[in-house]
Every structure is written in C-alpha cells, then in structure tokens.
Amino acid sequence: xxxxxxxxxxxxxxxxxxxxxxxxxxxxxxxxxxxxxxxxxxxxxxxxxxxxxxxxxxxxxxxxxxxxxxxxxxxxxxxxxxxxxxxxxxxxxxxxxxxxxxxxx
Amino acid sequence: xxxxxxxxxxxxxxxxxxxxxxxxxxxxxxxxxxxxxxxxxxxxxxxxxxxxxxxxxxxxxxxxxxxxxxxxxxxxxxxxxxxxxxxxxxxxxxxxxxxxxxxxxxxxxxxxxxxxxxxxxxxxxxxxxxxxxxxxxxxxxxxxxxxxxxxxxxxxxxxxxxxxxxxxxxxxxxxxxxxxxxxx
Amino acid sequence: xxxxxxxxxxxxxxxxxxxxxxxxxxxxxxxxxxxxxxxxxxxxxxxxxxxxxxxxxxxxxxxxxxxxxxxxxxxxxxxxxxxxxxxxxxxxxxxxxxxxxxxxxxxxxxxxxxxxxxxxxxxxxxxxxxxxxxxxxxxxxxxxxxxxxxxxxxxxxxxxxxxxxxxxxxxxxxxxxxxxxxxxxxxxxxxxxxxxxxxxxxxxxxxxxxxxxxxxxxxxxxxxxxxxxxxxxxxxxxxxxxxxxxxxxxxxxxxxxxxxxxxxxxxxxxxxxxxxxxxxxxxxxxxxxxxxxxxxxxxxxxxxxxxxxxxxxxxxxxxxxxxxxxxxxxxxxxxxxxxxxxxxxxxxxxxxxxxxxxxxxxxxxxxxxxxxxxxxxxxxxxxxxxxxxxxxxxxxxxxxxxxxxxxxxxxxxxxxxxxxxxxxxxxxxxxxxxxxxxxxxxxxxxxxxxxxxxxxxxxxxxxxxxxxxxxxxxxxxxxxxxxxxxxxxxxxxxxxxxxxxxxxxxxxxxxxxxxxxxxxxxxxxxxxxxxxxxxxxxxxxxxxxxxxxxxxxxxxxxxxxxxxxxxxxxxxxxxxxxxxxxxxxxxxxxxxxxxxxxxxxxxxxxxxxxxxxxxxxxxxxxxxxxxxxxxxxxxxxxxxxxxxxxxxxxxxxxxxxxxxxxxxxxxxxxxxxxxxxxxxx
Numbered sequence: 019x020x021x022x023x024x025x026x027x028x029x030x031x032x033x034x035x036x037x038x039x040x041x042x043x044x045x046x047x048x049x050x051x052x053x054x055x056x057x058x059x060x061x062x063x064x065x066x067x068x069x070x071x072x073x074x075x076x077x078x079x080x081x082x083x084x085x086x087x088x089x090x091x092x093x094x095x096x097x098x099x100x101x102x103x104x105x106x107x108x109x110x111x112x113x114x115x116x117x118x119x120x121x122x123x
Numbered sequence: 124x125x126x127x128x129x130x131x132x133x134x135x136x137x138x139x140x141x142x143x144x145x146x147x148x149x150x151x152x153x154x155x156x157x158x159x160x161x162x163x164x165x166x167x168x169x170x171x172x173x174x175x176x177x178x179x180x181x182x183x184x185x186x187x188x189x190x191x192x193x194x195x196x197x198x199x200x201x202x203x204x205x206x207x208x209x210x211x212x213x214x215x216x217x218x219x220x221x222x223x224x225x226x227x228x229x230x231x232x233x234x235x236x237x238x239x240x241x242x243x244x245x246x247x248x249x250x251x252x253x254x255x256x257x258x259x260x261x262x263x264x265x266x267x268x269x270x271x272x273x274x275x276x277x278x279x280x281x282x283x284x285x286x287x288x289x290x291x292x293x294x295x296x297x298x299x300x301x302x303x304x305x306x307x
Numbered sequence: 308x309x310x311x312x313x314x315x316x317x318x319x320x321x322x323x324x325x326x327x328x329x330x331x332x333x334x335x336x337x338x339x340x341x342x343x344x345x346x347x348x349x350x351x352x353x354x355x356x357x358x359x360x361x362x363x364x365x366x367x368x369x370x371x372x373x374x375x376x377x378x379x380x381x382x383x384x385x386x387x388x389x390x391x392x393x394x395x396x397x398x399x400x401x402x403x404x405x406x407x408x409x410x411x412x413x414x415x416x417x418x419x420x421x422x423x424x425x426x427x428x429x430x431x432x433x434x435x436x437x438x439x440x441x442x443x444x445x446x447x448x449x450x451x452x453x454x455x456x457x458x459x460x461x462x463x464x465x466x467x468x469x470x471x472x473x474x475x476x477x478x479x480x481x482x483x484x485x486x487x488x489x490x491x492x493x494x495x496x497x498x499x500x501x502x503x504x505x506x507x508x509x510x511x512x513x514x515x516x517x518x519x520x521x522x523x524x525x526x527x528x529x530x531x532x533x534x535x536x537x538x539x540x541x542x543x544x545x546x547x548x549x550x551x552x553x554x555x556x557x558x559x560x561x562x563x564x565x566x567x568x569x570x571x572x573x574x575x576x577x578x579x580x581x582x583x584x585x586x587x588x589x590x591x592x593x594x595x596x597x598x599x600x601x602x603x604x605x606x607x608x609x610x611x612x613x614x615x616x617x618x619x620x621x622x623x624x625x626x627x628x629x630x631x632x633x634x635x636x637x638x639x640x641x642x643x644x645x646x647x648x649x650x651x652x653x654x655x656x657x658x659x660x661x662x663x664x665x666x667x668x669x670x671x672x673x674x675x676x677x678x679x680x681x682x683x684x685x686x687x688x689x690x691x692x693x694x695x696x697x698x699x700x701x702x703x704x705x706x707x708x709x710x711x712x713x714x715x716x717x718x719x720x721x722x723x724x725x726x727x728x729x730x731x732x733x734x735x736x737x738x739x740x741x742x743x744x745x746x747x748x749x750x751x752x753x754x755x756x757x758x759x760x761x762x763x764x765x766x767x768x769x770x771x772x773x774x775x776x777x778x779x780x781x782x783x784x785x786x787x788x789x790x791x792x793x794x795x796x797x798x799x800x801x802x803x804x805x806x807x808x809x810x811x812x813x814x815x816x817x818x819x820x821x822x823x824x825x826x827x828x829x830x831x832x833x834x835x836x837x838x839x840x841x842x843x844x845x846x847x848x849x850x851x852x853x854x855x856x857x858x859x860x861x862x863x864x865x866x867x868x869x870x871x872x873x874x875x876x877x878x879x880x881x882x883x884x885x886x887x888x889x890x891x892x893x894x895x896x897x898x899x900x901x902x903x904x905x906x907x908x909x910x911x912x913x914x915x916x917x918x919x920x921x922x923x924x925x926x927x928x929x930x931x932x933x934x935x936x937x938x939x940x941x942x943x944x945x946x947x948x949x950x951x952x953x954x955x956x957x958x959x960x961x962x963x964x965x966x967x968x969x970x971x972x973x974x975x976x977x978x979x980x981x982x983x984x985x986x987x988x
Binding site: 022023024025026027028029030031033034035036037038039040041042044045046048049050051053054055057058061064065068069071072073075077078079080082083085086087089090091092093094095096097098100101102103104105107108113 | 179188206
C-alpha cells in the first residue's frame, strides 16, 4: 500500500457536483445558464468514470475512453444547443426557458 | 481508517483543496446572477475537474478537458451569452424562476439518495496503485482498436452537429437583403 | 455462423413420401431474391431522380430477375422431386437461449409465393410505369413499390417467425406509404392511417403469439414449431390454442378478415397499381401465408381455435361479398370482392384444406391483379372511380374490356377458368371435412360473387357512356400486362385438377407437399361432379341475375339507379354494417378524453340500439326510450362524462408547458421509483 485514497471521496464529490447541476437545470431561466448546468453534470459523470477507472484498473482504460466519448458528445451538444437557443432568441426576442410554452395543451 | 490516517496522506491535502475549489465554483455556476461570471466559474470548476484527473493519473484526459472545454466550449458559451443578451447585471428577478424551493427539495433528495447509495456500496474502499498512471498509448489503441466503431460514430455525430448548427443558426435573408447582397 | 441444410428431408402429402433435393445453387443463392428489391429501394431512393425513367427501370429489372429466378425454382420443384433448403445466418443471441436469425427458406410453399409475388409484381410494375407517367413523386412511388415487394419476399422467404415479423411490418410500412401516395388530400392520408392502425392493432396479436411460441419452444423456427406440433409437444400443448388465436388475430389484420377488414376498402385511396399489388400478391396474402406456414399448429394442437377461424372466414366470405353489390366505386367493388375471396381462403385453411386455400390464393392472385389493373385502365380513361361515370366502354377500350371479362369470369368461377377449379377445391374440402353449412354458405357466396361481377362489368362496359370527355384505350405498356395476366387467369387452374397429374409439371398439390414436416390435408382424387355443378350453377345464376338486373336493357329503365334497393338490407350494406362507426368509436375511446367516448356511446350505441328496437316494436321502444334510456341511462352517462371531464381538467394542469417543471417531475419520479424498488418492493 502506497497511497491511502478513498474511492468514495471522488464519487461523493461527483455526486455533489451532479446535484448542483440538477438544481441549476431546474431553476435557471436563461437557456444558456441551463446549458452551463448541464455541463456541470457531465463533468461530474466524467469524474465518476475516471475514479472508477483508477479503482478497477482495466487493461484498456475503459473508463477514460468513455470519458473521452462523453467530452466529444458534450462538445457537439453545446454547439447544437447554442444554435437552437440562438434561433429561439431570434424568433422570440428572449432565451428564457419558461416562456417557451407553445407545446402545452 | 480514521480521519487522521486520511489526512496524513499528502495527496489528500491536495484533494481537499481541489475539491473545495471545485464545489464552490460549481455552486457559483448555478447561483451567480451574472452569466459571464457563471461561465467563468464553470471554467474554474472544470479546471478543478482536470486537476482531479491529474490526481487520478489520467493525464491525457485532463489535458483534453482543458483544451476542449476550457479552450473551446467556454468560448462558445461566451459567444452565446453575448449574442442572446443573457442577463449580465444583478437583476435578480430575471435570474431564476419562482419555483426554487421544490427544485431545491428535489435536488437535495437526489443528493441524499446518491450519498446513501455510494456510502452503503463503497464505504471506505481505497484506490490502490493510484500512481500507476495510464499511458496514452493505451487510450489510443483502445480508441482506434476495440472502440473504433463508436469512435467513427462520434466523429459522424460531430460532423452532424457542425452541419446542424450551421443550418439551425443561419438566418435566411429577407428578399430585400438578398437583393442587396446580389447587387454587391 | 451458418447452419445450412436440414437434417431430415422427407415430406409427405397424402400421396405418400416425396423425396426432395436441395435445389443446388438456385436455392443457395435464393436470398438474392429477398435482398434485390430492398437494394432496389435504396438505389431508387438515392439515385432514382437522376435516372432516365425515374427509377422505374431498376424496380422492373429487379422484379424481372426475381421472376426468372423463381421460375427456375418452380420448375426444379415440379415433377417428382421437390426442392427443400433452408439457410439461417445468426445475427444475435437474445436472452433465454433464443437466437435471432435471418435467412431464407426454399420449399414448395415459399417457391409458390416467390413466384406469385414476382409474376404479379412484374406485371404491376410494368403497368405502373405507364400508369404513373406524369404523376407526382414517381421515383418515390417505385421505391416504395420495391420496398413493398421486397418486404413481402422477406416475409415469405423467412425460415423463422422473427424474420416474418420484420417482413410483416415492412409490408405494413410500405402499404402506408403507398396508400397515402397522394397525401395532399386529407382523405388519402387518413386512409393510410386507417390501414396502418388497423394492422397495428392486429399485429399486437401476432407479436405476442410469436413471443409465446418462442419462449415456450426456445426457437422461432417454423421447423421446430412444426416438429413440436407433430409430436404433440408437452411444452407447446398448454399454450397452443392461445398462441394460435393470437397468430390468427395478426393474420386477420393483414388478410382483412372480419372484423379487421375495414381498412382494405379505404386502402383504395392509393394509386391503382398499388391496389393490384396489395390485393393480389403482397399484402393481404400474408395472413393466409402465415396460417399455411403454421398449419401444423392448427392441424395438430390448436384444433379448438379452428371453429373461430372458420366462423370469421365464413362471415367474411359472405357478408363482405354482399357489400360489393352496393358500392359505386369500381375499385371498392373489387376490394370487397378481395375481402370475400380471402374469406374463402381463410375458411379453407382453417377447415384443414391447406392445398385448397393456397390454390385459391394462387389463382386469385392472377385474376384479381388482372381485374385491378383493368379497373385502373378504365379509371385512367374516364378520370373517375365511379361506375356511374362509366358505361359502354367496350367499344372504346377493347383490350381492357376483353381482359376484364376474362378476369371476371375467372373470379366468378366459370368452367374452365382458374377460379372454377380453386373454388371447387375449397367446396370439396369443406364438404370432405364435414362443414356442410359452411359449404353451402360458400356456394351462396359464389352466387354473390358472380352477381356483383356481372353488375360491375355491365355498368362499366355496357350500356351508354355516362361520363365526360372521350375515353380511349390505354397505351400498350398498360394493356400488355393485362394480357400477360389473363393467360394464367385462364390456365392456372389446370395445374390442380383432381385426379389429373400433368406430365412434367405434376400438380399444385405435389408442389406444395414439399415441406419440412408432414401434415395431413385433403386433396380430392376426383371431381365431385354434383358439388362442381352446384358451384357452377350458383355462378351462372349470379351472372344471369346480374345481367338481368344491371345489363344494358335494365340500365335504360333505371337511368340513375345503379343498384337494386332491397328494403332493410340496402341501408345496412350501404353503411357497411356500421362497422366503421364501431371501429371509430373504439379509436376515440382510446384517443380522446373519456367524456367524448361516453358521449359517443350514448349517441350511437345506446340510442342506436334503442332506435333499432323501436323500428321493430314501436310501443315497447318508446317505453324503453322515455323511461329507461332518457332518465336512467342518460343520467348515468352524463354523470360519468362530467366526472371524466372534471378529472381531465385537473390533470391538464400538470401539462403546463414549462420544460423545467417537467424535468423536475422527471427527477422526482425517478427518485420515487428508485426508493420504491429499493425499499418497498
């Protein structure tokens, strides 16, 4: 045993970050802010994956590879998300999520 | 393992500092009234995440995070903020909507559940051989070997996002503007 | 992983065991027939617009290839040695030891279906090339036609039930696309929806039935199903009737059996070549095929299911035939006729007449495709679907007229055209199996068939022309397929004359008897002259009556009335037995708030019942109406409807349109679920 690092310290940190992301997702009015909160959640997931990878030590570094994929998809998501927000803003002069209620009954 | 043992490990000092910084930044991301500040706090939170990756000996991933997120995604966000005139002042009324309490309750319940699950599952299991590190060759071989198909798919997704982003965000010119454009 | 070939290759029909070869290279590559049209679909979708004939050449070429290939297989399968081959390629392993495989099967039944689909398909494709000239979305039309035929080939070529479902749904999708080809009109897209939904409801039965069989047997292969049925397997036994009924529900949907037939007449909204393909080869025969393919199940284990199937088939064959008497749209006449003929096939298969049902499918494919293409040619000429706009066309369109009459006589069952032989075979089977009542209903059905065909021919081709403009014969590209189909419509019956075995060709019975597991079905050794005479007499009487009632002389007397209005019966038929109303009501119940359905039930069912009773017996009715209905039932009904609407008003508040509220509820619901699973259950 060289280093005494507890697995849970990473996982709990990730859980806290994730929950903060959920909170931001639920309360923020501005769509850009909502996207920021989503990024926070994704970062939390990445921490989880990397911590688990460090714990299991798979030969192919599966956790890290998954994290790479998540980062890539997140980049795509931000691009598309911001484009959609831009379009909504242009049409409605507002990027507030709670004003987008065209879909309700 | 008691707290003394834990704190006796120098690596954990570093962890405590990074974790504190990350959590505080993360909290500011979702509470800051100023969008630009929120984005900058996200930079801090992501930098903390990258530092954690370094701590966990995932160097390559840490630098990917720094380059892709802090270098590119945040810049994209800043553009988005500027174009959509997101609230940059201290206008509290426009910031969050009025149902903050139920949202907070749901989030706390989620946190409680997660904590219960994590603690009951993992307890104080330790991570061994954390200094081993992952050579980037392993990642490269994995990405272009076993995971080459998902890799290609993700590449395609990125391309689709690129094209889709342009198509969605492009503004069709009005007939008058079109005429003006042609006359140039 | 490939498992090629079968372990046992013996089969027996009533004539005894037949040895079968594997068919060599033609069987080994028969999968090309399944893949070809699918590839054609992709190619046409991607490159069709740039082609010289907008993709039609690809579709026709592939169909011609299929026809050649399947003809070779058909010839190989003729005579004393049949062809039996199966190839399955493992795609994935599902849980529970089940394997998902794709592949193809070459045996008597499949070969017959390959050939029918290819032959009718080729004729229809060529015809469609002329028919669709100058129409919108021709490229897409041919792509969808290829998909249609390809899905059907996947269906009939399948060695297992899962691939059958894939083809089955592909057929449903393609039919949706094609029925709604002119979707600019709301009516057409609604018809497409109706077909799709009706089929989907029935498909649920099929899928559950397949799952039951798969889970119980651990295999989706027909081979295993047939073997289990032949051995009276203890595994299959307890669920056999349930599974059989569920499969039959699926077949009822695709083969338009009562009460799932409602989609088929509306499906006439599509272009006529689609109707021809759908009615002859690709869609409605799928249900009959499924019944034939799973025949051992019904023959050996699920005998309790057979009376229900016969009942459904009998109602269909007679009741739906009557409907063809009152419609004005020529395509709908043919549509109801198809439904009625499918009733014959279903009844025959359910009664144990495996060969008889399939033989009727075989002959029906040709003359029904011929009739539809003929109708399309007429519609093309007069620009109307209604027979009240036609008349006297025999001078203007000689080729269409002659072929249409051939098709009509074949459908009516006039000696010696193909319909006579297949209908007679069904009658003989019903008699042999002891279903005498059903047999006489079928004879009456033959009378009705002849009657409405005589009406259709008289109104369309005889008398005075009542439409506008100048009708003209269709171009040769459309009349050539008509004549090409007229040939088999005349001679196809000759391959299965009881007691006669043609040299080299053998008989239809022996073609079909090449199959993996023996199962008994009856094929008459000689013609029952009395029965044949009865059938023929019914047909001739029907034709004669139709000619008298609707012929040129009668038409002069009744200038506008193209049907005889029998009191009581006529309104019932015009309203299609009110089945559309019932079906629509069921859809509403599911779709909209309960209140509307309750109101509908109130308006149509309760009041309708009350009114009917009233018509029969006035005094009692008014008593019931005023006393029970108005005060009692309506009170309850209105109470229920107000309750439902109030509940709806409360529930709709949740649907606020606020995304974040939804997200919050989502997380909360997830938490609730996790807590429930972890702590409560």
